[in-house]
Amino acid sequence: MSEVQQAAAAQSAEPILVISHLAKKFGSFQALKDVNLAVRAGEVLGLIGPNGSGKTTCINVVTGLYRPDGGKIEYRGHAIGRQRPDELARLGVNRTFQVPKPFKSLTVRQNVEVAARYGGADLGRADVQELLEFLELDQRAEHSAAELTSAQQKMLDLARALATRPKLLCVDELGAGLNPEELSQVATRLRQLAGSGLALLVVEHLMDFVDQVTDRLIVLSAGKDIFSGLLAEAAQDPQVVEVFLGTADGH
């Protein structure tokens, strides 16, 4: 093994996020019953499952929007689950939203700057510029976020999350609504981020995108993980097939 390969192997051996027996209730409704997963540095873990299976709730709990009702979340060896989203962002945990909500009255650049401050990241103007270029938003930098297309708003949401310099990034249906060219661009970007050592938890229902982006995946069904492995294996798993065929839209 070359030094570079050794460094990569060492990096990929470090678990960034370990979730065990995670549970979350809304009133009497148990949205998460028993979720178990682990993501390593440099790895992209896909999280798929039908609509309502708890994918977004899982991200919401990991990133501090909701408190868990049971189970354990460990981030870089420390229990989390009681911290606020801004505290977690400062520790290196951030996310994108299924429906992005940028500050529409601010420019694209200002949105990224505000996010960096929120996450306590020391981003200079050159860093912000680099981030905007990475996500092809540099031409729109001085425009208000309200002027962006929905695909660009998704890229801005990703830029805002990256502006906090996360070590764990949760991505919620970033691909939805993008055209094939935009999808392939985003897929490349996410792989690049993983290549730089980020751990990614990617919720997505577009299977080609999942195939392109993820190293491995977890299938959720009614708040429980029912499968862990490769997409090709998932497609052969009777329980997984039933869960997807049993729903009207397969999301």
Ligand SMILES: Nc1ncnc2c1ncn2[C@@H]1O[C@H](COP(=O)(O)OP(=O)(O)O)[C@@H](O)[C@H]1O
């Ligand atoms: N804040 C909430 N209050 C009440 N129920 C919720 C809330 N958030 C999610 N749920 C419910 O939890 C279940 C899982 O939702 P969600 O995590 O959004 O699913 P997914 O992202 O897999 O489509 C759904 O039945 C949803 O209606």
Ligand SMILES: [Mg+2]
């Ligand atoms: Mg969702």
